Amino acid sequence: MKRSALILSLLLAWTAAAHACAVCGARDDRNQKAFLNTTILLSLLPLGMIGGGLWWLNGKVRERFPDEFVDRDALLPEQSPRD
Secondary structure, X not given: OHHHHHHHHHHHHHHHOOOOOOOOOOOOHHHHHHHXXXXXXXXXXXXXXXXXXXXXXXXXXXXXXXXXOOOHHXXXXXXXXXX
């Protein structure tokens, strides 16, 4: 019990020495731009990965089933209208 209390107090003292997180201490213009660019990148990355996966899957489906998406009506012979 005393050991866990000692570890907890050391962890709390260690985090107090950090003064602030990286975002709170980013008063420099370069740091703010870097954080903004990283935020944009990490926000768009999952969307790009999902889009890329769907694009790849579409190519694989079209490769495996090439006639699946052909309009069936286009394959029928044209019928002459009856008078």
